[in-house]
Amino acid sequence: MPASKEMIINFGTSHVSASIFSYENDEVQLLKFAHHDIIQNTGNEEAWIAAITDALQELCRAHKLKGLANLILPGSQLLSKTLRVPKVEQAKQRKIVSYELGQKMPFPLSEMVWDFQVIDDDGIEQEILAYAVKPQLINSICKVIYDCGLIPVHICPGALLDYEVLVRSQKLKDFSEKVLINVGAKSTSLLFANPTGYLVRTINVGGNALTESIAENFGLPFEKAEELKINFNKNLLNLSTSDPASPILETAKHNYFNKIGQEISRSIVTYKRLKKGKSPQAIMASGNPTNDATLINFLSESQQLPVFAFDPAELLSISEDGVMESDLEKLPYVISEPLGFAFLIFEKKSSLASINLLPESIVRELRFKKKRIWLVLSMLIFACSPLPSLIKLSEEEAQLNRQSDTFTKALRAKEQELSQIHSKKALLSIYQDVNLRSSKFVNSLNRLHTQIYSQTRLINSIQDVTQFGEIENLWIDSITYADHAEGKTSLSGSFNNQEESLIAIKISGRYLVKIEDIPQLDQESQRNRLIDQNSIIQESLTDGISKIPQVIKLSKKVFSTEGKGDLFNRFFTHFDLEILIDTSK
Numbered sequence: 055m056p057a058s059k060e061m062i063i064n065f066g067t068s069h070v071s072a073s074i075f076s077y078e079n080d081e082v083q084l085l086k087f088a089h090h091d092i093i094q095n096t097g098n099e100e101a102w103i104a105a106i107t108d109a110l111q112e113l114c115r116a117h118k119l120k121g122l123a124n125l126i127l128p129g130s131q132l133l134s135k136t137l138r139v140p141k142v143e144q145a146k147q148r149k150i151v152s153y154e155l156g157q158k159m160p161f162p163l164s165e166m167v168w169d170f171q172v173i174d175d176d177g178i179e180q181e182i183l184a185y186a187v188k189p190q191l192i193n194s195i196c197k198v199i200y201d202c203g204l205i206p207v208h209i210c211p212g213a214l215l216d217y218e219v220l221v222r223s224q225k226l227k228d229f230s231e232k233v234l235i236n237v238g239a240k241s242t243s244l245l246f247a248n249p250t251g252y253l254v255r256t257i258n259v260g261g262n263a264l265t266e267s268i269a270e271n272f273g274l275p276f277e278k279a280e281e282l283k284i285n286f287n288k289n290l291l292n293l294s295t296s297d298p299a300s301p302i303l304e305t306a307k308h309n310y311f312n313k314i315g316q317e318i319s320r321s322i323v324t325y326k327r328l329k330k331g332k333s334p335q336a337i338m339a340s341g342n343p344t345n346d347a348t349l350i351n352f353l354s355e356s357q358q359l360p361v362f363a364f365d366p367a368e369l370l371s372i373s374e375d376g377v378m379e380s381d382l383e384k385l386p387y388v389i390s391e392p393l394g395f396a397f398l399i400f401e402k403k404s405s406l407a408s409i410n411l412l413p414e415s416i417v418r419e420l421r422f423k424k425k426r427i428w429l430v431l432s433m434l435i436f437a438c439s440p441l442p443s444l445i446k447l448s449e450e451e452a453q454l455n456r457q458s459d460t461f462t463k464a465l466r467a468k469e470q471e472l473s474q475i476h477s478k479k480a481l482l483s484i485y486q487d488v489n490l491r492s493s494k495f496v497n498s499l500n501r502l503h504t505q506i507y508s509q510t511r512l513i514n515s516i517q518d519v520t521q522f523g524e525i526e527n528l529w530i531d532s533i534t535y536a537d538h539a540e541g542k543t544s545l546s547g548s549f550n551n552q553e554e555s556l557i558a559i560k561i562s563g564r565y566l567v568k569i570e571d572i573p574q575l576d577q578e579s580q581r582n583r584l585i586d587q588n589s590i591i592q593e594s595l596t597d598g599i600s601k602i603p604q605v606i607k608l609s610k611k612v613f614s615t616e617g618k619g620d621l622f623n624r625f626f627t628h629f630d631l632e633i634l635i636d637t638s639k
Contacts, residue, residue: 059085060399061119062392063110063204064126064212065195067102067260068092068239068342070109072119073392074376077400082369082393086376088113089384093277099131099191107198114202123204124399125195126212126391127411129256130240133159133166133186134211136253138179147180155184167192169409171214174251183254185211187411196416208399209412212236213243213254215394216340220247222369222397225362226336233325233334234364235318235353236390237261237341242314246325246334253325257317261343264310271302287346311349315356322357340364340390364390505555505637512604512635516561519598524591527566534560536632555638556606561599561631565591567621581622588615588627595629604635 058078064071074086090109092102113119135158139150151170156163166186174181192209199206213236220226220234234245240260246253269279285291286303293300326333337359339350344363354361366372366389372382513533520528536558567587569575575583592613600608610632615621618628 058400060396061121061123061204062126062395063123063199064388064392065106065128066092066212066238066388067128067130067241068262069388070106070113071388071392072110072113072117073389073396075370075392075396075400077396081371082396082400083371083373084366084377084385084389084393085373086117087372087378087381087385087389088117088119089381089388093280102131103191103194103198106195107201110198110202114204120203121205122207123199124208124210124395125199125206125412126210126215126395127187127195128238128241129211129213129243130238130258130260131187131191132211132411133161134213134254134256135159135184135186136173136255137182137184139182141175141178141180151182151184154182155186159186161186165189167411167413169411171409172251173214173253176250181251181253183214183409185409185411189413192411192413192416196412206412206416208410210395210409211411212391213245213256214252214409215391215398216243216245217247217252218394218397219340219364219369219390220245220252220338223338223362223364224368225365226338229335231332231334232336232338233322234338234340234390237314237339237343237349239342242317242341244318244321244325248329248332253328255321255324257314257321259314259317261341263313264306264343267306267310268303271306272299287348307348311352311356315352318353318357334359337361338364340387342387345387366390366393369393370396501555505557508604508635508637508639509557512559512602515602515604516599519595519602520565524594525565525598527568528563528595529565530561530563532560532562536560555636556634557637558609558632558634561633562629564619564626564628565595567591567625567627569625584621584625588613588621592627592629596631599631599633602635604637604639606634606636608632609634 059074059076062073062075064073069089069091071087071089073084073088076083076085090113092105092109135155137151137154137158139147139154142150148170152163155168155170159166163186165188167189168184168186170182170184172180173183195209196206216234216236220232226232231246231248233247236243236245238260239262240258242257242260244255244257246255265276265280265283268274268283269276272279272282274282282291282303286293286307291299293303322333337353337357339353339361340363343349350361350363364386366385370393372385377385516530519525520530567584569580569583569587596608596611599605608631610630612630613619614628614630619626621627
């Protein structure tokens, strides 16, 4: 079986690389590798697109790159979110993720190209990693790729690809909790791996932070500051201890290390909190800035963990013919993400289909563009075959063209007429919608008026009940609205069904229990007389309210002779009633 091959283009913030991998006998081999640095401050999207365009064109021209290509985008050009959602059927998963992600993204998802994958699953909830990117950026990159003679088939965020490298590392095989720190130019990604899944976090500190600090301190352009940083890290400047530039560079480097160390520590603390106390046991470091051994040592000291530099030689074989000697030195710092992508493609893991920021419409369009020239040639050959017949039919064709022009003019006139009709129809639809809304609003006002009038009559009826019969001395402290089981409504609500005319009302108050000859009675007789009279008033009150026409039922009645009431000392009882009324009566 012939070996399969895949081309992977890695668009980094500070470099562009092209890698061609093969897979045979369960072994990945790097057949060709080409690398081009971008030495400039690509602080905005347009400048970055222009820089990667020049770099990729140079790589394709020098190494004759053609065919299908898988693309990697840097985290600095993407929006990423991690969220937890309930575990559901796969058919419903995207809809749930879309809703949850839409609440957290700064832009509407309809204006973004986005995709997601499951990174952890406990059987009840799933942890989702989602990435989004502006369509304009995808279109620009696809144009760059196509102009260079390549056809994009997959666009993947770089940060999550490190997982395939991390879990295969022999150096870290004995550690169940581990993290790969990939230090880029503008951002640094941390990929935490554990037995159940992984977590990706991105911090906005990269190698450019040190370059910008040097540029600011020495007043240099970004390119010169980058060169000064590289020479200083490689001890090529031969600065004396008395040179004033030496402490400035050391301070800038120290501040940079502290800043990135603090952000990494914060991310590890966050991971520890999310994983209920679990924390990484070892660190693997990758990325261009890690070629400075002092950064590796700093990470080891600041995190108090063993730190291993990424070594691609333990995971793949390298072709001596396809990789230049000068590029071999760069491989450990830039190949981790392309290598992880190669593992995903060759082993055809399900996660490969999960994150793809390349819309299918663009894939079809680019493939068609590639074949367009052959289609045109085929059409020309086919068109020339009936040439003798075409000469004979030229006059008929001219006549048909004239008829076509006549029909076209008539068609345009009809189209204008149809457009006017559509405009009028749209205006009528607006009027119809306004009338419908107005009708609903008027109906709501009418029902609201009925409710208010009904509740006014209810209050008058309650007043009548409390002024006659046994109830002579009664005070109502409060009348309030309450929720009820049969239906709910509000004075400003809309009316959707008959139940909305039902309202639960709470009435709280007190009534005086009078006995004329109470001073002549002993204490026991007083209590019995008070209890009897209280029962009479209580029954008279509840019967009177129950007979009010609007009252559907008396759903709650509480009478307190003690506590809120004081029947035996001050001769009054407190009551709490809840009634259900129909405001349509």
